[in-house]
Amino acid sequence: MNNFEPLIAVFSCHYCSYAAADLAGSSRIQYPPNTRIIKVPCTGRISVNHILRALECGADGVYVAGCLEGTCHFVSGNFKAKQRVQSAKSLLGEINIEPERVQMYFMSAAEGSKFANVAKEMTETIKELGPSPLKGTNTQ
Amino acid sequence: MIVAERKPMEEILAEIEDFQKILVLGCKGCTTVCCSGGPKEVETLSTLIRMDRKQKGKEVETLEASTELQCEPESVKPMLENLANQYDVVLSMACGAGVQTVAKLFPDQRVFPALNTNFTGMAEEHGVWTEACLACGDCILGKTAGICPVTRCAKGLLNGACGGASEGKCEVSKDRPCAWQEIYHGLKRLNLLHYLKEKPQVKAWPIHPGKVVREDLRQEKAT
């Protein structure tokens, strides 16, 4: 399990975190290649079911990255996302899956380095947690 | 509407432990409106069940469906008959009435409730519901400024405050306003304080289980 490379799904909003990821790119900030972005207009589009589905389908971790608090392009979408991430975490806890596999982050479109740092941080977190327990018996 | 909440996953998972094909059956009535058992919650619960089984390396098949009204046999019967043989167990996300309707229609079928039915309530805001009606069968809200003492007074008193309230809060809990104090202020606002001087009517408490029969609506049976 030393070489475990986690697969991490990222739900990014068009206006902030997707743009931050673009900026990380144009600034050539290097970060681990474990994240896979799914773009949505606003993180408020993401429901608990999407988060659970990503985990069920093989993601070892999922995070939702929205605009900074108070600056959501759609006023309150990132707050809805935060609530739903919280709800996903508690549901995971109920079925004995580490809630830390799901996180919420906030960043502005100008924070390319934050996007990279978050990707790094999340990759580290999930590496420590190990592969998703849903990948079951074949991880040995 | 009827307000319900999902049971803890541990309890749900234990109930269905021995089954492999699970019909998660939502209701598009009250439990959709109170966000506990509609199509979306059905999807969430089904996903959680699959994730749990996958984790344990046990097989499971989930089937998702939602009845229009699970307390209405006409809504339940055709749907379940259509799905016959596709499931071993029904996990109902309706209120207790919905669960019982399924059980009554299909007496040989195992049915489990995925929800705890809490009360008949009103929406305070999105995500907050309060108990409002105990279904006593003899409504006196017209005399109490629209505030139900049967439900909202901790003691269910019908003839005024108990005297235990302090600063407008019930002695049972500081978060709970004294219903009778609210009734007093409500009546005062409406210039109806004299209602309080009237002798309370003797209440016709219902005999459980209640039954409502409307002869004018029943289908006449051909003799």
Place this chain on the structure above:
Amino acid sequence: METELRTGVFICHCGINISGVLDIEDLCEYARTLPGVVTVQANLFTCAETGTSEIKAAVKEHDLNRVVVAACTPRTHEPIFRASCQEAGINPYFFEMVNIREHCSWVHRHDKEGAQAKARDLIRMGVAKALFLEPLETFRSKVEPKALVIGAGIAGMTSALAIANQGFEVILLEKEVEMGGLLRHLHKVAPSDMTAAELIGEKIAAIEKDKRIQCFTSAALEEVTGYVGNYAVRFSCGDESYSDKVGVIIVATGGASLKPVDLYNYDGEHVITQSELEIKLKDGNIGAKSIVMVQCVGARIPERNYCSRICCMVGIKNSLHIKEIVKDAKIFVLFRDIQAYGVENEALFFKAKEAGVRFIRYSLESPPVVEDGKVKIYHAGMGKEISLPADLVVLSTPIVAHDDAESISRILKVPIDEHKFFLEAHAKLSPLDFATSGIYLCGNAHYPATVREATYQALGAASRASIVLSHDTVERVGTVAAVKEELCSSCFACVKVCPYQVPHMNERGKAEIEPMQCQGCGICVAECPAEAIKFAYVSDEQITAACEALYAA
């Protein structure tokens, strides 16, 4: 019935930007194995003329109905490829873009293996999602070439004139009996020496002369329905009720100055407000020699924590005006901080100091105490309390929102902040717009502003509004939510969570979302417990498809 889905995948080298890190040949090979893919082509630059021509040619040759481009960011290049799709005869929304440059080759240069695996995954996810893309329609609606301006203060009058000067009709509503707003009561306007009467007199005359502006005084807004280009408005003027149609609305409802009831012994006689002082200044009769001004009265306190910004300049300006009338007046200004930004304001501040106006700082913990004929204040420099003689005490109170701000915000369905000032869509990106298209704001309704700022904002808001008015129609791409009525449980969740208050219950008791008003965030879609709201632009099926394609076993 089902048409066969035929996807073409185009993978861009982007010179060496992508191909320098990723093995394009391998990606092409991989893409060919994906479901629905009938052709895969690599381009040196997919966005160049040659690249887009290849897309168009491939659509014809392979009868494609879905196009996936793996290249750079859709935030800049999506429109180019959507246009290519449209030119090739397929709906521009049957297009999906995969970002393998900003999100891959540029950021994983040192881990080519990891980058390659990621690029494969991203392409797989994009292709999977493409199978669930839906065509979107464009909604078009006629623009009523008329504006409604609410409030005929300096901001409203300026906006109205600016719009009328562009040739559009304007309805101007004023709730008071005459136009002019707060300026009606003021003496002179800093930092110029112009009198307020002159300033508003000019505007009022211009408005009265302009046939394109219909001004209603003693008027009240009653109802607004509709959307950008097509608002139906109802208002009253006296006992008469009026209905009309307008394309845009400008909120210029202004503010009021706080009445300092129970503060510093305010009595309206010996202890007055700056507004009351302005009346004395107009009359040229101050009736006092020792004057103490107290700044931040009722402002920057816990229950009203904002700075009203303009009161410092009002105090400074009025000190100088007093000096003009009463040459030997002794004036003390008790302040917490001085807000005198900008060249002219700062010059005025220095001028006041030079003229002998004394400024003493106080803190919120030890505020001045107004007594009969004097004001006691703790002087930090002297380290003790001093007593200042005062025949007249002038309190500088903040601009506060009007009492009716809340009801206007409800009628227009636009937000207000905790202090009931109207809230713009975005502080930097759209400072004069509301999130609801076709409604704009300016002046004190937004936040305390000087005459000059209110004028800037009014001209800006008028320009923003004219963009809409100068077109015959407004267009809205169908990136909007729509209720599948047969699935709606009438639970009101969408009505409650929409940040723009767009969903409403229709006459059938089901939720309805007006496409021209929907902003396309998808919050209601994710919230609906009945899964009754469809969002073709980013559907559940698309998100799920991408999730399912995350991991290749």
